[in-house]
Amino acid sequence: MRGKRIVLGVTGGIAAYKAASICSQLSQQGADVRVIMTQAATQFVTKMTFQALSRHEVYSDVFDEHDPSVIAHIDLADHADLFVVAPATAHTIAKLAYGLADDMLTSAMLATRAPVVIAPAMNVHMYQHPTVQKNIETLKARGYRFVEPGEGQLACGYVGKGRMAEPEVIVDVARDVLMREKDLHGVRLLVTGGPTVEPIDPVRYVTNRSSGKMGYAIAEAAVRRGADVTLVSGPTHLDPPAGVTTVQVTSAEEMYREVLDRFEAHDIVIKAAAVADYRPAHYAGHKMKKNDSSLVLEFVRTPDILAELGKRKSDQFLVGFAAETNDVEQHAIHKLKQKNLDLIVANDVSKPGAGFDVDTNVVSIYSRDGLVKELPKMDKRAVADALLDEIKGIRDG
Known part of the structure; x- marks a missing residue:
């Protein structure tokens, strides 16, 4: 964990004293630990304890800004490799589930893209x-990792x-999460x-409801x-992910060429794009004028990208998606x-939370031997990690 920046969130429970040991162990293993305490947590353990263990300022007030060049909770969110909340009270868990941001900890967690471990x-x-x-x-559906509480007095x-x-x-769970964060190092991955x-x-087209x-x-x-990672993307309103080589295309023919070239x-x-199966047989160079009669368009098949990849593959691991009703x-x-x-990743797009243009999905993953894993309704980011876990597990054998 050397050099990893871990934000440790401490909330107001009697177990807050155990968080001092977490902070100490993470620091001793080389992590750069930044501690955020809720106001309630400071009633159980002092900020000075965590300051001494982490060798950094301890944050508790979202309005207490010491460095005018940054906004503290955004800076913590942006630079964190991992968030750990221990202990996590029922109140804090509820605020995270509902997206509330009324203190330093919840504001930072709402802004971060880092993985989260909650105890x-x-x-x-x-x-x-x-x-x-x-x-x-x-929160589990959003990809948060929970460390189950124990039983006892x-x-x-x-x-x-x-x-x-x-x-x-x-600490072991935190290390496992951080190790997974780079478990695909050196792998070249193409996704559509x-x-x-x-x-x-010139003014009309046919498409589908995929949001990307x-x-x-x-x-x-x-x-x-x-x-x-290389992403070959059809037209969307999404910002390209940071660190990804993004290739923008429009038509099925363009996507076919770009994917096969790479x-x-x-x-x-991983072919997650919703590629049109058909295109108009003839393109009208000028805007088609309406008249009193009906309009009939002839369509022809577009190239089947996935089938062509299946024919050409040698050592590549090939994954498709099947949106069905x-x-x-x-x-x-x-x-x-x-x-x-x-x-193949299959989903019934007629189910609530599993269709196009939503943030969640409900999928089942199949291999030639049948069902590999059935996932409940989850945030698409959590689905993505679950799929990558399955791919890595199969490839590693």
């Missing part, structure tokens, strides 16, 4: 409360599940995303984990075998 600590009945469990599931006198995991366990646009005339969010999430996750140079190819498993496995894929 809950609370009374057993609070932990078991349906609202708390729902908030935890919400609690500070309130109850015996049950709710005591914060031991500092050594939390977004729709394609097929022109009818899934492909962009995969590209972002892969580059964060150390891969050398195919041999990559180790993993019925008989999802049957159609997905047929597509996987027909196009010589290694994995």
